[in-house]
Structure formats: C-alpha cells, structure tokens
Amino acid sequence: MKKFKELSSIAIPFMRSNVDTDAIIPSREIKGVSKTGLSDGLFANWRYKNVEKREIDSSFIFNKERFTNAEILISGVNFGCGSSREHAVWALKEWGIRSILAISFGSIFFGNCVRNGILPITLSEEVIKEFISIAEDETSLNFFRIDLTTKSIFSPDNAEYNFDIIDSYADMLIEGLDPIGLTLKNKDEIDKFQREDVQKRPWVYI
C-alpha cells in the first residue's frame, strides 16, 4: 500500500449529502472480479450525459479541467453510504483521490478508505463549509496541504486546522502497512481465544 504522509493538492468542492456508493460506482460499471479498471465508471451516471456512449457532461465537477489532477475531495454528510462495495474506493483511488474531507462517512466506506491508502477526514460542518467556499473560488489555485503525521490541514492561506483519526489508522496509512500481517502478529492470542472459546461455546463450532 502506498504510504501517506503529506499531500498538497487542489480540492474538489462536492457539497452533497448522502452520496452513496451506487452513485460513486454504479453496479454495471463493475465489470469483472478485479480492483482495477474502475475509474472510467466513477460517478458514471453523473459524469456522462449518455453513459453508454460516454458522452461527457462538462458541467459535472469531476469533468472540469481545473480539477483533473485534484487529489482531495470535500463533501457533506454521510459520504459513501449504502452498498459496501469497495469498488467505490478503488474507483476514487484510481481516478486520483487520496483524501476525502466530509462531515461524516458511511462506516463501511470509511474502513475501506483506510485499507486502500485513502485518508478519510471527518470535520465539523462549519469547517467543511469554509473549505467548500475556498475550493469553489476559481480565481486562484487553492491548494490545501494535509499533514497526517501532525494531523493537520493547512488551507491555501496557511491557516491550520486539526483533525482526529484513530492512531492505528494513521499508522497504517503512514507506514503503508498490511493490516492482515499486522493482525497475524497476534496469532498466539487469537489461537488462545479460540481454544478457550471452543470450551465455552462448543455449539458455535460447526
């Protein structure tokens, strides 16, 4: 997994509530048993006027030239709610998004982000609204800088905002660690738990 320490990028202001994973990657855009080849289908129902013909809707924010290289996405309440499909995260990642700032997240989506090297940041409605208005200002290139080691975000005028993320998530992102490998370091504890559990709840074991 790619390590995440610092990120400096223009941000996409996408102030919608309850953006669901069906919208992020519609089911029919998931064509095979694979984690790749998904960015073309990202927001397909909104990005294209005609999905089959791939006719671009230039008014949709992801199609604006200004945001072609954006790595930060700002959104509203409950971003990534709905279906558990990890393809939503894979598609965003393939498109280039590395951090998502929102008022709240769908809980499965949040976990999927962390496991794929995308940093999800929860911020208050007030801060999100402030960031949205900065990001919407097209008169200058508004770069936000995120420093995960200090858990801070710097707005384009260099004001510092702090955010909170669970330490183990931050470590996983910073070090690019493999969570399965990490857990298997506790293999002895897991095996011990299981041995004792078989005694306590034998009826669980098929």
Added chain:
Amino acid sequence: MQKTLFSKLWNQHEVLKQGSGMSLLYIDRIFLHERTGSVSLKELELKGRKIKNPEQVFCTMDHIVDTLPGRDDNTIMPSGRDFIVSTRDAANKAGINLFDIGNDKQGIVHVISAEQGITLPGLTQVCPDSHTCTLGALGALAWGIGSSEGEHALATKTLSVKRPKLMRVRFEGKLNQGVTSKDMILYLIGKYSASGGVGHAIEFSGDTINALEQESRFTLCNMAVEFGCFTGLIAPDQKTFDFVYDRPFAPKERDFENALVFWKKLYSDDDAVYDKEIFVKSNDINPQVSWGTSPGHVIDINGFIPNPDEISDLSLRSSCLKAIDYMDLKPGQRMDSISIDAAFIGSCTNSRISDLRDVAKLVKGRKVSSGIKAIIVPGSTQIKHQSESEGLDIIFKEAGFEWRESGCSMCFYVGGESFKNGSRVVSSTNRNFENRQGPGIKTHLASPITVAASAIKGKITDVRKI
C-alpha cells in the same frame, strides 16, 4: 455495571483492546457472495494466504445469477458468468461451504443465513455486503464490511473494529392496520434522516418489537444501514429460539440446550445506558412510501411530495430538488395519486414466506392492473419450494405476477435485467438511489402489501383502501 446487549456481544468477542476504542474482535461466521466475496477469495489466493477456519465460511450465488426459470452460469449481465465461475472455483479450492445454483439451500445471503441456522443468537458475523445487519434481528452482532476486510476476516478470523456508539430505538404501542415492520423502519428513517444513525449501533426494543414475528424483525434490522448505522440489534426471545430450533446448521439436542442457556442471557439490563435514545409511538405510523432518491425521503401514503422551497438547509434543499427532478414529481403532489409502471416484491428486506403469504392473501382473486409489470422473487430456494407447496405461486400467477427463481434479482442493476428505461417502480426493496434498479428507474420503497395493492390499482395505493 449494567450492560447492554451490544456490550455483552462485544465483550464476549474481544480478543484484544487496541487503543482509541479499537478492538480486535473474534468473528464466528463469514458469508460471501459471488459479487464481492469473489474478490476477497481471489486476492487471498493471490497473496498465498489461507482461510483460518473454512468450515465456518459460507458462500452463495445470489447477486449476479439470473432469476428466470432454467437459469445456469450464463447471465443476462455481460461478464456475469466470470463472477459465477470464478467464485465457484475459488470456493471449492478454499473448501468453504458453497450454496451453488441448483442447490436447495441457495438464496439471498441474508435470508439463507438465518434460514439455514448459520447465524445464531450471540454470534459475530460479517459479509462483504452492507445488509448483513439484517441478522442482528437474531441477537447476533452482524455487520457489512468491504472486500479487503473480508480477506482479513478469512485469513485471521478477526477484525479490528472501532466500537460504535449505541442508540436505542424504542417502539411502543400497537401497530395500525396495514402497517408492517417495513413501515416502522421507513418511518424512522424518514423522520430522523438517512444519516440519523451514523456512528451508532442501534438496538430496537419496546413492546411493538416484542409483538413482531421473527421474520418481520429481519426487515427492521435489514434497513439499519439505510439509517446510517453500524448495525441493528434485537434481543433474542422465545420466538427467536423457536425460529432457530432445528435449522440445518443450528446446534442440535444437548448442544441446543447448552446454547439456550447462553442465549437467554442476551438482553440489555434494565438500567443500561445508551449514548442516544429515540422513542417512537407505533400508533403514529401509517403505511410509508419513499418519494425521492434517499431512504430518508419518505412520507405517509396519504402525504404530499415536499416542497423544496420550504427547506431552509441549503444542502438538504438541493438534494430534495434533485430528487424531485429525478423522480419526475411535483411538490405538493399526493403520494397515493402516483401512477406506476411496475411492482417488485423481493430482496433481503421482504421476500420471506410470511411476506409472500401476506401478499397472496391480498392478491388472491384480484388482478394486476393492465400494463403493469409485476414480479415476485422469493428470497431463497426453500421459500420458493414452501410457497409452491402452499399454492402461493398459483395465486401470484393467476393475479398476473411473474414468479421467479430466488436471488437479488431486480433489487439492483448490474447491467443485466431491468425494467423499461425510466419506469416508475414500487418496490419492497431497501434502496431508492438513482439508477439503483436500472437506468432512469424511479423506485418507491414500500412494504410488500403496499406494493401488491399498488400493482392491483396501477398507482401507489393505501392497502387499507383496497
């Protein structure tokens, strides 16, 4: 200290505390399906990792497989065959339990998991599918995960989870006629929004819940995720124990007796404390129907489409406007005046035998309004067989419904089968997102009896007026 059901379940499965509210939880059961589970199995194999306890891992074919009679590995969805074949190969290689096409245990993952006695009270269960929360209705801690977490659970039999906050939703009082558990959950989400439960696990309780049959409880917990919750839970009671008894994978005889002793302790203590509480007077609930593109966009069957101009919050107003536009409705329009093109009864929310019996009672001797495409898809092969042995299929077909093989079917669109482009569908499913059921499809969520009544009248209809 007084304990909640949730904390009992959590503590019983905690292998390690990992700081900042994270715990490594032991996972009793893992369920997979051909759409997302296949990725987990494939990746695991690529990385050369083994499944820790394959005998406690289950897999079904429900999402991509066709539901037309005579189905096989070929699907209407282009490339669907790849999902099916690769899942089958990976499942067989891994030595997990597979309910393949043609197997009489096949069905929608969350339906068969309970039906086969795979989920039991007190267990932890995960599946790379968001509606795993359905099984919380058995008093199990069950929640949806992503495919990578699926790999993690398969390889280690554990998951690192941040402990959610806990909310109790109490429903008290008798339900009105024509009101089902589907209406209860739609009402809750409509009132408190699709993000009302974010960050929380939710325990449903109260005398309305106690009075619900076990199958109706699944419907309630199924849509906990539409409320934004980590999962939903209901304390198991005698109805639950009776439901579990003698199911194929459930413990038998002495084991069952021992399990019962354990299960009877699975309830929240009287003075247990919750982070948040909601109280609902069940008597206030009428049949509910969704009008928009979020499960929070819900009103009474005799209500009116909202007016965006009356919403002060900007982002809510714009989402309301977009939804009305997508759904092609007008502010102030009466819900029970809206004509439909199609009706769908099925999905992990409402496709169980009790749902189908209720629908049969209503449609018996009646006819689906002309020009309406009406479909009933049983949630499992067992339910299909049971329905046919009771003659329900004949009633459905005589009324003009299509009767299908079990699976997710048109609950969601993968590029295969759908309704005619742009159709308005009243549906017993759980999601009304844009294009969820197909290109331009306008979904109105409702209970199965509301769907059936609407199919007969050709417009959204109050089941009490039929």
